[in-house]
Amino acid sequence: MNIAVLIKLVPDLVEELEIDENGKSLDTTFMRLIINEPDEHALEQAIILKEREGGEVTVLGPSFEDMDGVLHTAFAKGSDRMIKLVDSFELGVNNHALARAFTSAVSELKPDLILTGVQAHNDLDGSLGPLVAEYLGMPFVGYVSGVTTSGDKLTVRKEYPGGLIAEMEVTMPAVLGIQAAESPPRYVAISKIRQAMKTASIEEQSISELDARGGPTVSEMFQPQVGERAEMIEGDIDQIAVKLVELFGDLGVI
Amino acid sequence: MMESTTIDTSKEFLNQLTTATQDGERIRLCLQCGACSGVCPFGFVMKYPPHGMIAALRAGMLDDLIGTDTAWMCVSCYACTQVCPAKIPVTAGLTTRVKEEMLLAGNVPSELQDALEKAQRYDNPLGESPRKRAEWAIGLEPEVTIMAKAKRPVDVLWFVGDYASYHTRVMPSTRALAKILQALDVDFGILGPEEVSDGDSVRLAGESGLFEMLAEKNAKAFDKYEFNEIITTDPHAFNAIKNEYPNLEISYPVRHYTQFLAERLDQLEKLMKNSIEATVVFHDPCYLGRVNGIYEEPRQLLQAIPGVELVEMSHNHENSLCCGGGGGGMWLDGFQWEKAQVRISEWRVREAVSAVGAEENGARILVVACPYESPRFEDATKTVRGAEGLLVKDIAELIAEAMGIEG
Numbered sequence: 112m113n114i115a116v117l118i119k120l121v122p123d124l125v126e127e128l129e130i131d132e133n134g135k136s137l138d139t140t141f142m143r144l145i146i147n148e149p150d151e152h153a154l155e156q157a158i159i160l161k162e163r164e165g166g167e168v169t170v171l172g173p174s175f176e177d178m179d180g181v182l183h184t185a186f187a188k189g190s191d192r193m194i195k196l197v198d199s200f201e202l203g204v205n206n207h208a209l210a211r212a213f214t215s216a217v218s219e220l221k222p223d224l225i226l227t228g229v230q231a232h233n234d235l236d237g238s239l240g241p242l243v244a245e246y247l248g249m250p251f252v253g254y255v256s257g258v259t260t261s262g263d264k265l266t267v268r269k270e271y272p273g274g275l276i277a278e279m280e281v282t283m284p285a286v287l288g289i290q291a292a293e294s295p296p297r298y299v300a301i302s303k304i305r306q307a308m309k310t311a312s313i314e315e316q317s318i319s320e321l322d323a324r325g326g327p328t329v330s331e332m333f334q335p336q337v338g339e340r341a342e343m344i345e346g347d348i349d350q351i352a353v354k355l356v357e358l359f360g361d362l363g364v365i
Numbered sequence: 366m367m368e369s370t371t372i373d374t375s376k377e378f379l380n381q382l383t384t385a386t387q388d389g390e391r392i393r394l395c396l397q398c399g400a401c402s403g404v405c406p407f408g409f410v411m412k413y414p415p416h417g418m419i420a421a422l423r424a425g426m427l428d429d430l431i432g433t434d435t436a437w438m439c440v441s442c443y444a445c446t447q448v449c450p451a452k453i454p455v456t457a458g459l460t461t462r463v464k465e466e467m468l469l470a471g472n473v474p475s476e477l478q479d480a481l482e483k484a485q486r487y488d489n490p491l492g493e494s495p496r497k498r499a500e501w502a503i504g505l506e507p508e509v510t511i512m513a514k515a516k517r518p519v520d521v522l523w524f525v526g527d528y529a530s531y532h533t534r535v536m537p538s539t540r541a542l543a544k545i546l547q548a549l550d551v552d553f554g555i556l557g558p559e560e561v562s563d564g565d566s567v568r569l570a571g572e573s574g575l576f577e578m579l580a581e582k583n584a585k586a587f588d589k590y591e592f593n594e595i596i597t598t599d600p601h602a603f604n605a606i607k608n609e610y611p612n613l614e615i616s617y618p619v620r621h622y623t624q625f626l627a628e629r630l631d632q633l634e635k636l637m638k639n640s641i642e643a644t645v646v647f648h649d650p651c652y653l654g655r656v657n658g659i660y661e662e663p664r665q666l667l668q669a670i671p672g673v674e675l676v677e678m679s680h681n682h683e684n685s686l687c688c689g690g691g692g693g694g695m696w697l698d699g700f701q702w703e704k705a706q707v708r709i710s711e712w713r714v715r716e717a718v719s720a721v722g723a724e725e726n727g728a729r730i731l732v733v734a735c736p737y738e739s740p741r742f743e744d745a746t747k748t749v750r751g752a753e754g755l756l757v758k759d760i761a762e763l764i765a766e767a768m769g770i771e772g
Contacts, residue, residue: 125487125492125493125494126494126496141496145486295475295478297471298468298471298473298478298481298482300468300469300572300574300575301485301572301574301575301577301578302469302573302574303469303574304574305574
């Protein structure tokens with residue numbers, strides 16, 4: 112089975128997010144990018160499928176800073192090919208543009224299955240998976256937490272709110288938005304990543320033009336504002352704790 | 366950089382053990398007396414306690430050894446190494462290597478994986494922002510010198526370490542030590558955001574590649590600045606810089622802060638005017654005591670504090686019992702609890718209670734000299750009967766209190 116995994120990088124929330132002077136985007140001065148967590152699960156699910164059913168895993172991602180490290184880690188975990196999409200990707204690139212870029216790169220691979228994370232915390236214009244599926248004319252199932260194959264059919268477990276799970280049959284080729292891999296993403300020792308950096312090569316594929324049509328335009332970006340009904344408790348930890356206990360008492364919850 | 370690939374056979378692995386570590390060939394001398402496994406604090410829950418690891422390898426059972434997860438109970442406390450009559454380097458040459466193999470084979474508890482991934486990405490296992498490494502020092506007067514800003518040589522480079530920099534319970538001891546150094550007129554600086562984890566505990570948790578990467582980053586920062594010596598808050602950092610970094614050709618004179626302060630005891634005695642009326646026990650950190658032989662300096666400092674009565678726990682000096690945080694134990698709390706249904710820190714606090722007596726006899730303090738310990742022991746005092754009111758303090762906190770500069 113030929114599996115493609117689409118990876119996106121998102122701002123790392125370990126650093127506080129700040130708004131750029133233009134008021135329409137994030138300030139990137141101290142920003143670091145990190146692999147989108149559901150994408151990490153998509154990669155894990157792809158490697159699990161490969162180990163179980165055989166085949167080849169190709170990982171694709173846009174050429175943001177740190178993408179090489181992410182791709183080498185993916186290789187060390189067990190993927191076979193790494194493709195970096197090369198263009199002047201700006202952080203604000205929307206999912207419509209990204210999906211079109213992925214579509215042109217991935218269609219040449221003729222994959223049986225495309226896996227990507229079901230969502231990312233910076234999806235402003237919908238998630239990536241359904242857009243790619245639409246551009247490729249493939250079926251899409253999101254919120255997937257388990258995949259088995261039989262011939263050209265997939266049986267996928269889709270999670271619904273409220274604790275419901277559905278099992279669905281999908282005909283390949285298909286795109287799946289992975290919520291969680293069957294088992295948590297594996298650890299890969301630094302020594303193996305360093306080996307991958309020495310031995311594995313990243314292929315580059317240039318994207319002729321980014322086409323962002325269909326996405327929204329950001330008119331203003333701002334930090335969450337304190338609502339009028341919120342009461343901010345001031346003071347040191349002890350004072351705040353005393354005040355909280357009083358409040359909980361008044362509310363009758365303790 | 367050592368190339369790490371998984372080992373295929375028991376014989377190959379045993380051969381590698383005998384050559385990979387200094388005195389490793391002594392593994393062949395093992396008589397299976399089992400002293401190591403008897404003294405091991407978690408030996409009772411390991412499928413293969415130390416002597417059992419050697420027996421398993423001799424019996425060609427590498428796969429089973431690597432496939433079980435109880436080696437993750439090892440807290441790298443060196444008790445096994447200390448007690449071995451054949452002087453086998455059990456911790457350095459056996460248990461750590463077994464953990465490395467388990468890690469390469471992907472047999473890693475998820476809690477530990479999380480800490481290792483954070484150390485890979487953020488250079489500290491707590492997953493805190495590297496930019497905030499010096500935030501503990503905000504507001505101190507005079508300002509603590511950060512090397513990159515000061516652009517001048519200092520006498521002492523203070524390697525602060527992960528938990529001392531970021532952990533909310535440990536930060537007050539870090540600030541106390543800064544104030545003591547300032548009161549002693551020590552010309553010191555810190556690396557701030559340029560400092561990364563010393564890496565010793567990830568090394569002992571089997572991640573030697575990550576250890577080397579972190580050591581190389583610290584070496585780059587050390588190399589940029591001029592200083593006469595390094596002092597550390599953390600015995601693990603002290604151990605790494607003293608004993609492990611030189612193997613990577615990173616060599617600097619280094620002391621633990623208790624050694625540095627003990628040398629200035631005359632000066633300190635004049636400054637410690639407040640009496641602390643308390644019965645005090647000192648917990649010897651594994652990587653200060655057993656591994657590096659530093660037992661007396663912390664005790665000299667404590668005995669110099671007016672009012673302090675120092676007593677000993679039943680396990681003291683080279684027989685000290687681990688706090689449970691070493692060798693990855695800091696990041697395996699849930700895993701180890703599931704296996705053992707007990708925490709070593711709770712045993713230790715029970716010992717402390719026995720040594721210092723009942724609450725009605727006066728103030729009781731369990732004193733520590735390692736940033737892993739205050740949070741671990743303070744948590745344990747909440748669950749151990751009789752530990753109500755037992756205080757847990759770092760030596761630096763106690764000295765600062767005696768000097769009237771705490772807070």
